[in-house]
Amino acid sequence: MNTLKKPKANSPSSNPDAPELLRVRPFSILRACLSFAIAGILLTGCGSSKPKDLAGDCKIRYDKTHAKYLKKRYATAKEEYADFVTACSGTEFAEEAYFELAESHFALKEWMEAEEEYEAFLKEYPGSRKYGETVRYKLAISMAKQTLAATKDQSKTLDAIHEFETFIAEFPDSPRLDSARSEVDRLRDLLATRDSRIAKLYTRMDEPLAAAIYYKHILKEYGDRIQRREITLKLTECYIELEQFVEAENLLAQFDGVAKDDPFREKIKNLRSKLDKARERYARHKKQEKKEEEKRQAEQKSETL
Secondary structure, three states: OOOOOOOOOOOHHHOOOOOHHHOOOHHHHHHHHHHHHHHHHHHHHHHHHHHHHHHHHHHHHHHHHHHHHHOOOHHHHHHHHHHHHHHOOOOOOHHHHHHHHHHHHHHOOOHHHHHHHHHHHHHHOOOOOOOHHHHHHHHHHHHHOOOOOOOOOOHHHHHHHHHHHHHHHHOOOOOOHHHHHHHHHHHHHHHHHHHHHHHHHHHHOOOHHHHHHHHHHHHHHHHHHOOHHHHHHHHHHHHHHOOOHHHHHHHHHHHOOOOOOOOHHHHHHHHHHHHHHHHHHHHHHHHHHHHHHHHHHHHHHHHHO
16 A cells, blocks of 8 residues: 655645746756856856966067067057056066056157156066166156256256156166266256246345345255355345345355455455445444434433423
């Protein structure tokens, strides 16, 4: 006698009125699981082959663009390298592409773009042994090429000086060291010219205090790059105008050893004469002020009697 148990009344497989989705047999579930597993394996396999394909594609792209770069077709090379460094970032050719992108702009004298790309390279490859020295030097050159005339803004000049000084500090044995130092001297001369123009402008505007501040700055910052004796005399004149006679006398004392046949000696003599006259004028003025004050006090005293 069969003792098989009947399916429970609430079992979906035993209920003919149950929805089709609920009447699932065990082997159907197993087949579905196998399908998902196979799909996962296939997807994983495809994903693992992608880096190999990407590397191969990037090598082909780099070789083609590099060939144009070597032929000095910089305008085309820079466009292709710009796309390459995004699409092939992290590949073995990316460092060369970044460098040659910046070099292409440099060769085309596109100084602003070259500066940006050299900076991007240093950010991406801060410890590059292959290109680090060249990139740091050409970054400074790109900045220096953007400097303006002494009459205009000199912020880029300051940036370039800073970059050259960074290069000198990081690569003290570089064959480009002398060139970098020469550029620093040239740029500092440009700043000295700018500051001298500003000081002279304040002098013409009868602003001796502002002019004196600039002349002192010039003497301190630019040393032998300027006509030091001329600037010292101009600062002395400012002190005379400001009635700071002790400071003026101290500056003139620096010229005590000037040779008698030195043409500059005549300028010193004239300025000493100007200082003496200013002192006398100041003394007379103070004497007059004292008399007027005594007179005023006497009048006030007589009024109170």
